[in-house]
Amino acid sequence: MSANTTDTSDATFEADVLKSDKPVLVDFWAPWCGPCKAIAPIIDEIAAANADKLKVVKLNTDDNPQTSAKYGITGIPTLNVYSGGEVVKTIVGVMPKPKLVKELEPFIG
Secondary structure (H helix, E strand, C coil), X not given: CCCCCEECCCCCHHHHHHCCCCCEEEEEECCXXXXXXXXXXXXXXXXXXXXXXXXXXXXXXXXXXHHHHHCCCCCCCEEEEEECCEEXXXXXXXXXXXXHHHHHHHHHC
């Protein structure tokens, strides 16, 4: 977790993500996941640059199996964008920052 992202959990996911008034990027990750660690700084940079348009939260899949199972998260890192309580975009795996920013453009414009 950094200054630009917050942690969410099974208990707080609805309030943090589904009831948010702006789009939310959820980073599904785990401490043992190397690719998750690789993409974390990129996600942090995107969060910092777009804080006014996009909320960014991280969900540890090991500690929060209910939410991970509910959204069918089988591979990590998985990035889901939620808007109005619905998944509107899913990105799986690591990619360079320019490609990730392009994927998120509809939400951060």
